[in-house]
């Protein structure tokens with residue numbers, strides 16, 4: 001029997017370091033309007049600024065519970081979400097603030113949720129790991145590793161059922177061909193729920209795309225130490241009869257070049273797919289991670305190829321509009337200042353919002369009276385649980 005290596009794993013050959021983009025590297029993304037590309041840069045910068053403010057507030061004990069920051073992975077959420085229609089549903093795990101902001105949630109609602117305040121997107125009852133935004137088709141934010149993947153599969157199944165069987169949408173309007181995204185971390189790859197869901201998706205032609213945000217680590221365990229075929233995760237997709245792709249998640253435009261056509265195919269053919277999206281988080285797994293499993297040098301290598309720096313550089317140096325840089329330095333600095341202001345105001349908004357009333361403990365929870373099943377009789381909506 002071979003022994004698993006005991007030394008902390010560092011970056012291995014299969015885990016690619018991002019390469020600097022050269023002009024002409026981009027495909028369909030380069031043909032998008034300037035305003036679209038500037039908006040993507042803005043979205044990524046908003047997420048980074050927001051996350052930095054969260055880190056500060058957490059250190060000041062203003063945010064409680066677990067807090068998993070998205071710094072370094074911004075291109076993943078922004079590139080994938082911008083390949084969708086607004087009403088394509090998405091579901092993700094607990095590293096979810098980036099997805100919420102990229103989907104259009106206001107920084108105020110997101111920050112207030114971090115603070116556990118009533119003005120938060122989940123009325124302060126969810127916190128960092130449970131961002132929900134029904135108008136923006138975000139169905140969480142889930143803390144149980146892998147548990148969101150069957151939910152994403154169900155969202156896609158529901159959409160297909162509306163289109164194929166009902167011929168109308170339960171939320172109003174005509175039914176249409178949709179695609180759902182179910183994000184997961186590489187640490188969820190070996191959860192049974194994922195494999196059950198992928199099997200059904202392959203079998204029943206469910207238009208869901210499983211996106212592994214592969215940052216190389218499941219907490220402190222390097223992927224190649226805990227997962228088979230880590231060098232080619234597409235083999236997992238093959239076993240369930242679905243298309244698999246490995247996509248560069250360090251460059252938002254390259255990501256779009258590969259991911260958008262995949263989304264279009266899944267939508268058109270109403271078929272599932274699986275993506276190994278290579279990314280990297282600059283901070284620890286959560287705010288309380290001493291990061292003994294990787295070297296500073298490894299982290300720095302990724303930081304030196306930062307997706308935000310790269311896109312800013314493309315728009316300010318390489319891309320030209322009427323002979324001038326697409327994004328001027330002055331506009332870039334104005335955008336930085338505007339985003340800082342938005343995030344500072346979100347802190348103020350969260351700070352000044354009230355905490356939920358104690359009675360809220362008994363609302364928005366599943367209530368299913370079972371006569372004679374409980375020795376204490378039925379629990380009643382809004383009434384304190386007699387067993388507590």
Ligand SMILES: Cc1ncc(C[n+]2csc(CCOP(=O)(O)OP(=O)(O)O)c2C)c(N)n1
Pocket residue numbers: 068095143144145184185186187188189215217218219285
């Ligand atoms: C079912 C379950 N088992 C264990 C945990 C504890 N846990 C939380 S995050 C995590 C690792 C997940 O890593 P990954 O999926 O790679 O996501 P990342 O944090 O890298 O974004 C574990 C084991 C959990 N939340 N749920």
Ligand SMILES: [Mg+2]
Pocket residue numbers: 185186187213214215216217218219
């Ligand atoms: Mg991971």
